Amino acid sequence: MNLQEFKEKLFQLGGQHGFTDMELYYEREEKFACELFKGEIDSYDTSEVFGTSFRGLYEGRMGYAFTEKLDEESLSFLIENAKENSQFIEDEVQEEIFAGSDKYESGSYYSSSLAEVTIAEKINLLKEIEKHIYAYDERVTGTDYFMVRSGETERVLLNSKGLSLSEKSNHAGIYVSVIVKQGDQVKNGEYSKFTRDFSILNPEEIARHAAEEALSQLDARSAESKNYPVLLRNDAASALLQTYIPIFSAENTQKGQSALKGKTGECIAVASLNIVDDPFLEEGLLSSNFDSEGVATARKDIVKDGRLITLMHNRKTAQKDGVESTGNAYKASYKGALTVAPTNLYVNPSNQSYDELVSSISEGIIITELSGLHSGANTVSGDFSIAANGYYVSDGKVQNAVNQMTIAGNFYELLNNIEAIGSDLEFSLGFMATGYIGSPSLLIRELAVTIE
């Protein structure tokens, strides 16, 4: 059954069962991934999947169900389950099916030149990178994750109020993790880059980044455990920011899971901090003209000059707070319920380079990598105690890599302890990210650092 036919039958059946407003959300995704190990293709994945979710108002309450099969059996599965599910919903404010915004931006996030890049070209890029990796230094002994990925997504939203929206986007990316050995020391270093412009993926540069990252971890030493000024390098800063993004969601303030409740308009950070959510970023991986409930997306300041300008909203959270939706309705996929998430969100860079920031530190720690963020950071209290890797700095110079560390502090306090912001904005798509998050390097006045 094709989508249009499925929709018509579904809405007809829904109508017969007493649904008033209905929506069908559809996603189709094509993906390719290839992993290389010592010159040979180690794994090669290709996929094409689709799925739909149904949302409908039954006796004034919203019911949900999804399926990956567009067949007759699924029609009744969706309607019966959505109907049963709607009966337990007790929220005083109900979701609604949206008739549409007045105007949508017409940005395109689909690159036809990227779509034309062949699989052979992608694999060749990996082979080129691998050559440069092994040639870079004799201490390079191997790779663990080493892959190219690309994907294409199509989203369609159709509803009984006449709204019909669709959009296509694509991207490609490289993940590299290099292993180095020196005596009995083994270290690894990672680098990843996503883009819609395949030509910017320079094999020599990617190999150098990853290899340098691994080599710089060798000869790690210990240092005194105490409070230090900490420079969160751009990738570590964006990983930390990503973990704490949920505090800017109105859904979380309404649930008592963010301390930013009632802080709109107030100063929550140093005056130099500006955070922007921009769905129209040309290279943004989450760029889009409409959100998951069909609301037109918009570029917005979340934090401006240290002041909280707005929280992120969908239509339901906006109604609860008596404001307009910010176009941040989000579904992880057609399987998920509607929630709130950023699109492309980043900290505005300043004009101070990373090197300038390093040279300003008389004694401190640079953090290059954070791990265990999913468990070591408490988004409710803001407290974090997270494992980290990085370097020791004194007299404005990087002295040596440091044994495994933890850094501990509180994110809400950290926002007020940013001493300087770098010019080196970099985005990262994290492990479990709901958003494409970027940050320049951030110099923090002081954090508790424990060194092994």
Add this chain to the structure above:
Amino acid sequence: MLSQSVIHDVITAALATGGDFAEVFVEDRFTNSLALQGGKIESSLSGRDYGIGIRVFKGLQSVYAYTTDGSKEGLLKAAGNAAQAIRGEKIIQPAQLQKEIIPAGHPISLNPREVEKLRKVDVMKKAYEIAKNYHSSIQQVTVRYLDEEQNVLIANSEGKFVEDRRVRSRLAIQSIAAEGNQMQPGFYGPGAHRGFEFMENLNLEHYANEASRIAVTMLGADPCPSGKFPVIIDNEFGGVIFHEACGHGLEATSVAKENSVFANRIGEKVASDVVTYIDDGTLANEWGSITIDDEGEKARKNVLIENGILKGYLIDKFGGRRMGMESTGSGRRQSYRFAPTSRMTNTYIANGKSTPEEIVSNTEYGIYTKYMGGGQVNTTTGDYNFAVMEAYLVKDGKIGKPLKGATLIGNGPKTLQLVDMVGNNLDHGAGMCGSQSGSIPVNVGQPMIRVSEMTVGGTKGGE
């Protein structure tokens, strides 16, 4: 789910370009998830996942293609896409498919698909009431309910043809205690490879009260000191430390490419004498249990470390090729969207001889961790970290004040050598494990153990 003749044709097509092994994985999964917040049901979601994964090997090359298009044309197209990655002439004919009936290892008495959602809502509301009423500082309680029925069919060019039904249920309770500007969470998430009978027999009082008790206790906790201390880790979910410190490093995924600190060390002493570490997918109805793995191999009990000596690894079919070893029934995946790889099931440290009282009274100064959060490991270096949800200071052989904000870091192989006491109160805890082949249910377990020295990262600074 699909006929033998269609599967035979798909396997034949996948081998057309010279593959030496092909496999088809069909999945039809029904899930229900409900969320309750502030006493009210906030979402109730039902869904059906359906898809097919086709895998082809040629030597040490693995190709995977998946699709939601279950028509014969759709499957042949996916098989063709997979075959395209291999260049060569057809070398083998698939063996005749032989249907094998494997008795369910984990019987289900009440299929959640046949249980009215209202009964599920009742369980959630009861848990909410208990957790909310625990203490006046409990400000927010979230209860999540999950059940799923995953039907799989696995067939391959060696003639394997098996089907399996996996039913799982889980309840997750999160309490938040608040006082002034302070907020602290507490969590408990019991789960089992069982149907709705699991919910009916669940000790809600215990789990809901514990979630709230942790939150309230942490509200009054002192910041954790940092430094190197003896650390006592309590039983059940405390086993997450070994899941990170050595479980992942024993998976073929990293061992086969010699990227693991444990590669090529079978027969060597890798841990202190008191450590025996086991992965057992056959434990009746446990959350991480399986009847067959996602490559159709029967679940088994694998002793990984025995009295400190490395005995074996967790091996899937493809990892086994590079290692020249047989599968250990450890091939697992989140869904048809992932090629299987070597993963854990129910992994635990076996009982030792000490009693928990002896362990505590033998510790002059250190940290006692009652409940763990999650963790992460870098299998190349063995460096791991994990968060502590509930911790206490130990002084003069007694458990003292609660501590918050503790993170433990260390190196897996080193920690294994430093385990100096193992208790006799083994228990298991349910969790989700994320890795290359997605997020899968696993149990972690252990009796109470003591590590003579661990690095504790806290907010209080060095001591």
